[in-house]
Amino acid sequence: MTEEPGTTEMDDTAMKATYDDAVLDRLRGQGDPLADGTVAKLFARKEVANFNTLMRFFSTAGHQLPEKLPAAAAEYFEATAMPPEWVDWDVMEQARLFFMDNAAHINTGLSFAAMPATYAIPRVSRLLASTHSMDYPSRRMANTGQFVTYLMQTNAFEEGSKFIPAVQKVRLLHAAVRHHLREGGHWDVAADGMPLSQEDMIGGQICFSLLVLDAMHRLGVHMSEEGAEAYFYAWRVVGAMLGCDMEQVPRDLAEARAFADLYLLRNLGPSADGVRLNAQLMRLYEDVVPGTFFDPVVPATIRFLVGDTIADWLEIPRGPWDAAARAVPVVLGLLETIEDSSPLAEWALDKAGSLVTSFELASLTRGRVMHHAIPAELKAEYGVKPSRTGRWVPPAPTLA
Template sequence: MPHTDASMNALRQSGDELADATVAALFERGEMGSFNTLMRFFSTAGAPVPEGLPDVAREYLRATSSPPAWVDWEEMERARLFFIDNNVHISTALSFASMPACYLVPHVAKLLSTTHGLDYPSTRMAATGQFTVYLMRPDAFEAGSRFIPAAQKVRLLHASIRHHLARENRWDTETAGVPICQEDMIGGQMFFSLLVLDSLHRLGIHMSEEGAEAYYYAWRVVGAMLGVDQDAVPGSLDDARRFLDRYMIRHMGPSPEGVRLTRQLIDLYEDVVPGTLLDPVVPALVRYLVGDTCADWLDVPSAPAWDTLVKAMPHLLGVLETIEDRSPLGAWALDRLGHLTTLFELSSLTRGRVMHYAVPEHLRKEYGVPDAPPRTRRWTPPAATLAP
């Protein structure tokens, strides 16, 4: 069913009933501290539930310990192969398009600023990257995987943020809706799925229809495990385009928080790039993927020479794809290079550590509001729509 402004307004008043009730019960009983201590040791699926875990938390972990019953595992395997074939490109799109897109929604940028600690952007980026790598492993949904516990913890983290901001009256729900509401969670799902596919297309990456649809499907499964109401999520890429266009038209714009978050993102990746000679590539790539208007809203620096150079990337990637298509050895070498590049980027952000998700017991200063499927046909993005 197509979304309207009325239906999307209703989504702004909904959170995640299961996770919200779990967090509320833990805080009411004063058990959040012991729960966090125990959860740090619960990082692999199928591991024994830690002793001493509060009953309400134990029940939550049981209820969220497996993916939805409707998952098509053949489609998920196609998504995994798509990720392997395009891992470095997907990482690029997530880092230089999906994250800045979040900052283009002022109330989302404000919430990110108030809940993630502006002084530690690498933690936010590392957690996102690690989460995605966990998702696309062959054992992501099996005993021993790290993806399911990570999803369970992220879901509780979101619920704790809603709990704190509502309890302490630090969020204008009348104007901005419930913090991390269903509309914003669906919007985020679109940023990490459809917007990634858009960015790969803009980079000139050869994608099949089957691969693109499988990647989008995988993020529907992820969304369900993060508490997103999939009955309200577009089921096809065409419907996803209509939702994302309407969502961005409703909300996107400039904000001080968006500018600051983007500046931190650029600084972070300039630090990851060896030396300083290639630093201008970072803002040029962000500008290329999000467009000049959005880049101006985010105050992304413009350097005409580098902006022009980045626009040549599709031609270079096209040459590499030709090598990959015509040479099995070349395909293996490029896939291996992409895998190593992704691991290098992630290790640079995590400093070799596993990122933990802890539910805040209170809003400390940094949390508060201070004042390969077969390449048959190229995937073509659904046409842009103008929401009335």
């Protein structure tokens, strides 16, 4: 196995990451120097519009960068064109196979658990609400779905890949949001730390990996420990390419759990932005399926996967389908028993899951390649809100 710089198998136990408030406080004050510096130069030289136009013609790794690309952007793309040297490609292949076997379940976890959970973090909701694109939640879902699909393709890190350009652009998008919020005076750095800080970047990686696995477990999906660890590892590679501080990023699911417990304890809570964003998200899901009969399934599924506390914070309505959602693990368990007993059934169910995933993505993207552009400005009406003080204290468990 390829090891990361500074680690060996012998000292792995001794170097297990530990997380406390002091560690996450430091991460809250840190951004991404490489991407932040690139974006600052683009804005200072008034090159953002030209950059966004040219980026539409760069979506495949290995292709020549567009002519007249600003020098700062060209340097950035050259510096970030390769995956980390420490990547274990055998584990990445395990992750790809895990995704192929569980594509529909993973997309369910992303759509109905991870995405709503991020809206229950007021600081993150405020960030998302600050951009024009969040008025159209289909864009975020389409970008996320396409991003994960690119990541899990066999050529994700080779010439011809669409994943590497996508991750390079997302990293610049994050830096642009930080730039707008700080330079425009829309963010109280002293009270809330760096916008889209390392704490939230790593927290986002955890949401799209560990929380998705948690949702799959809650749904009763059969997963091997090796497959789950490989899926998390793939998101760890993503974190490195998005500019996360790899000295603090969890190295396995046990460390991820420790980070997640503290991160969510510090940051979860209700907010008006979270309620609005989640309402938009639910309407999007309801619109994907024609008719209205199955609309109540959306809030019921989200409530089942995120739990009553977060669901109440997001003002997700209760309904008669709530009880039916609890039966989903039984149905999935039956299907997976059939799948395990027959190679033909396994092929048929995997094919069905792939078709469902393709339909969901096609519905969101309208068959287009999603382009990640640097926002030239934030919403005109966006302004800073009073920061939350003190720690969130978990409420008493809600009785079923």
